[in-house]
Amino acid sequence: MSKNVQRYTDSDYLSLDPFADDCERSMVKFSLPTTRKPHPCSFCQKRKRAGTKMFCERGVIDGGFQSTYACLPCLERECDMRDWATRLPTSAVFAVPNV
Numbered sequence: 001m002s003k004n005v006q007r008y009t010d011s012d013y014l015s016l017d018p019f020a021d022d023c024e025r026s027m028v029k030f031s032l033p034t035t036r037k038p039h040p041c042s043f044c045q046k047r048k049r050a051g052t053k054m055f056c057e058r059g060v061i062d063g064g065f066q067s068t069y070a071c072l073p074c075l076e077r078e079c080d081m082r083d084w085a086t087r088l089p090t091s092a093v094f095a096v097p098n099v
């Protein structure tokens with residue numbers, strides 16, 4: 001199992017808006033909580049254990065209040081596709097709670 005590391009900054013992840021094209025949304029807020037319950041990632045569909053740092057989008061989505069989660073490896077792939085995201089040098093990569 002590979003080590004779970006974070007290669008971009010929290011603010012990069014929070015600027016991503018990875019679900020922007022998905023649906024009708026309002027009042028959305030982004031956060032990077034360490035989860036207290038297991039949540040599936042909306043991208044890879046893998047269920048992540050409680051205690052995993054994940055991206056969370058909360059708000060009114062398609063008419064109902066919802067929370068949507070994404071795991072860090074999927075966010076990293078999204079960041080790889082954006083010009084503005086700053087990839088941290090390997091020396092600065094920091095470990096995050098284990099998946």
Ligand SMILES: [Zn+2]
Pocket residue numbers: 041042043044045046070071072073074
């Ligand atoms: Zn994922």
